[in-house]
Amino acid sequence: MNKSNISAEVLKKISRHPQYKQLLKKRSLIGNCFFVFTLIVYNAFILFLGFAPEAAGKPLFVGATLSIGIFLGVLICLLAIILVVLYVTVSNRVFDPLINNIVKDVL
Amino acid sequence: MKKLLAILIASLSLNVHAATGQANSSAVIMFLLFIAGTMGITYWAAKKTRTASDFYTAGGGLTGFQNGLAIAGDYLSAASFLGIAGMVYVRGFDGLIYAIGFLFGWPIVMFLIAERLRNLGRYNFADVTSFRLQQKPMRVLAASASLIVITLYLIAQMVGAGKLIELLFGIKYHFAVVIVGVLMMVYVVFGGMTATTWVQIIKAVLMLFGATLMVILVLATFNFNPDAMLAEAVKVHPQGLALMAPGVSLSGNPLNAVSLGLALIFGTAGLPHILMRFFTVANAKEARRSVIYATSFIGYFYILTFIIGFGAIALLVRNPELFNTAPDGSFNILTNLIGGTNMVAVHLANAVGGSLLLGFLAAVTFATIVAVVAGLALAGAAAISHDLYSNVIAKEPVTEQQQLRLSRIATAVLGVLAILLGILFETQNVAFMVGLAFAIAASSNFPVLLMSISWRKCTTRGATIGGFIGLIVASLWVIFSSTVWVDVFGFAESITPFPNPGIISIPLAFVSIWFFSITDKSAQGKKEQEAFDALTVRSQTGLGVSSASLH
Numbered sequence A: 001m002n003k004s005n006i007s008a009e010v011l012k013k014i015s016r017h018p019q020y021k022q023l024l025k026k027r028s029l030i031g032n033c034f035f036v037f038t039l040i041v042y043n044a045f046i047l048f049l050g051f052a053p054e055a056a057g058k059p060l061f062v063g064a065t066l067s068i069g070i071f072l073g074v075l076i077c078l079l080a081i082i083l084v085v086l087y088v089t090v091s092n093r094v095f096d097p098l099i100n101n102i103v104k105d106v107l
Numbered sequence B: 001m002k003k004l005l006a007i008l009i010a011s012l013s014l015n016v017h018a019a020t021g022q023a024n025s026s027a028v029i030m031f032l033l034f035i036a037g038t039m040g041i042t043y044w045a046a047k048k049t050r051t052a053s054d055f056y057t058a059g060g061g062l063t064g065f066q067n068g069l070a071i072a073g074d075y076l077s078a079a080s081f082l083g084i085a086g087m088v089y090v091r092g093f094d095g096l097i098y099a100i101g102f103l104f105g106w107p108i109v110m111f112l113i114a115e116r117l118r119n120l121g122r123y124n125f126a127d128v129t130s131f132r133l134q135q136k137p138m139r140v141l142a143a144s145a146s147l148i149v150i151t152l153y154l155i156a157q158m159v160g161a162g163k164l165i166e167l168l169f170g171i172k173y174h175f176a177v178v179i180v181g182v183l184m185m186v187y188v189v190f191g192g193m194t195a196t197t198w199v200q201i202i203k204a205v206l207m208l209f210g211a212t213l214m215v216i217l218v219l220a221t222f223n224f225n226p227d228a229m230l231a232e233a234v235k236v237h238p239q240g241l242a243l244m245a246p247g248v249s250l251s252g253n254p255l256n257a258v259s260l261g262l263a264l265i266f267g268t269a270g271l272p273h274i275l276m277r278f279f280t281v282a283n284a285k286e287a288r289r290s291v292i293y294a295t296s297f298i299g300y301f302y303i304l305t306f307i308i309g310f311g312a313i314a315l316l317v318r319n320p321e322l323f324n325t326a327p328d329g330s331f332n333i334l335t336n337l338i339g340g341t342n343m344v345a346v347h348l349a350n351a352v353g354g355s356l357l358l359g360f361l362a363a364v365t366f367a368t369i370v371a372v373v374a375g376l377a378l379a380g381a382a383a384i385s386h387d388l389y390s391n392v393i394a395k396e397p398v399t400e401q402q403q404l405r406l407s408r409i410a411t412a413v414l415g416v417l418a419i420l421l422g423i424l425f426e427t428q429n430v431a432f433m434v435g436l437a438f439a440i441a442a443s444s445n446f447p448v449l450l451m452s453i454s455w456r457k458c459t460t461r462g463a464t465i466g467g468f469i470g471l472i473v474a475s476l477w478v479i480f481s482s483t484v485w486v487d488v489f490g491f492a493e494s495i496t497p498f499p500n501p502g503i504i505s506i507p508l509a510f511v512s513i514w515f516f517s518i519t520d521k522s523a524q525g526k527k528e529q530e531a532f533d534a535l536t537v538r539s540q541t542g543l544g545v546s547s548a549s550l551h
Helices: A008-016 A018-051 A053-057 A068-106 B002-014 B025-048 B052-060 B064-075 B078-091 B094-112 B114-120 B125-129 B135-169 B173-221 B226-236 B240-244 B254-270 B272-279 B284-316 B341-393 B400-424 B432-454 B460-479 B482-486 B502-518 B523-530 B532-541
Strands: none
Touching: A008 A018, A008 A068, A008 B532, A018 A053, A018 A068, A018 B094, A018 B254, A018 B532, A053 A068, A053 B240, A068 B094, A068 B284, A068 B532, B025 B135, B025 B173, B025 B341, B052 B173, B052 B272, B052 B341, B052 B400, B064 B173, B064 B272, B064 B284, B064 B341, B078 B094, B078 B135, B078 B284, B078 B341, B094 B114, B094 B254, B094 B284, B114 B125, B114 B272, B114 B284, B114 B432, B114 B532, B125 B135, B125 B272, B125 B341, B125 B432, B135 B173, B135 B272, B135 B341, B135 B400, B135 B432, B135 B460, B173 B226, B173 B284, B173 B341, B173 B400, B226 B240, B226 B284, B254 B272, B254 B432, B254 B502, B272 B284, B272 B341, B272 B432, B284 B341, B341 B400, B432 B460, B432 B482, B432 B502, B460 B482, B460 B502, B460 B523, B523 B532
């Protein structure tokens, strides 16, 4: 496979493009925030179950069989989907216009 | 092919006593319909499969929606559907933990690798790790880890498949394993990724439809009040209210739970057959879209699976004919279920929807196994012919046609291997194998992939040593843990303190990559670090991306 089909000249142009720097900054910031948030939520849930199983087993409300833990588990499944949708929305709104501008300018 | 069908029909009509002990012709008819349909697809796909790109990436022209369905199909193996439903049936809450871990792999894939993967690679993820690092060591590493992951996964699928089909259709175990292996070979050898993907898409749609229908029927029994269903489940289950709280598998050792969790959420980002799906779409934007659909379908499906698991507790007990009853008519809902607790979803289909729904679910389960095995074989064929042969062994450049031919041979070899392993491991406890596959993927493929695309200072030396350390530590840890050392080999005590290696092996791989990269002062290492800028431009903007689509 060829390593890269971009010429050195185009590469230089992109590296110096102000919006390219913006893109790198924004993408790593936003991506890392999403990643860290996901890790914290997931591990907090697992640790909650591990260290406080009785609390997780309590009914969600008086008279219910459904426990707090199961309710949270289903919520967390929904949260995973929401996080992905949110990230893609941000990508479409923030990253794609920047990428389009850069590509337009250098080609 | 006709001969195969004739044998199938003959054997199935001889063995009409299915798991439930009654004739189930609807299962056989739907199963045959499925085979006929997928053979048609394979015939159509075979005509379209001309180049290596067709074979590995279906020409690269799938939409995000199609690919999302195919990913969901690959991910929702029979093991994860029947296995999680069975786990909820036995232990209630604890079944959720696996499902949530599997699901959370998807946001991680999205945030860390999905788009960059598409922008940098062509056929498989080794294209990405060897983008700026040296081809040979990176391909050998990727192929080793991938083939181990694929083999473990294959064994788990084949053994599960044999057992299931034996129960569902009354076919002998060995024969069932051969059917799965042969069907898979036909799909992949002739139809490549195009056939594999469409089989996967159809299966995913059928599975989502079947599970949705089942959940509606289950909830209808309780007037669409899920809490009434849970109350009934708690009343009849020997564990009672404890079903609603985390049990021993978590509270016993929180460190082990976190370790398992890490392997589950990072493992997805290192599974070769899943990563390969990102090259079947045209660009990063479609890759992104694939993840939305895949995550939604998988999340939705797991929620259905919980309801199916709890619904089975509440409802199966009303059908004593599903259990091996004692002479006085009593039975234990956990230990006396016909076919074991992996069959709860299938029994529930029978209980709420009669033999028609049972037949449908049995056929879909069979389809699932064949489709997942086909996806695995394809990823294995890519590792052998694209990585090992074309880029490491071959002295001269390999033509597309040679690569294509070799991939087909590799698939056939993997098919035979899968059948042999399925027979060899028939009586072994293989439950740990999918977990081990995830642990290795998370400790080797994932760190190497992530570091090579996101850390400038990463060098070939660092990535190779780190990747192999992760691979070896994760494997040894599991071998010396209670799941293998005690349960399989029969030693009295395990050597490792808890069974899941993730919390040790994943950080260790990252630290090793870091350490052996920063201490790498070679000229080659310097050149690789300088090539990071070109990699970043392409991974971020998609410029210069080799489109897999040639049409």
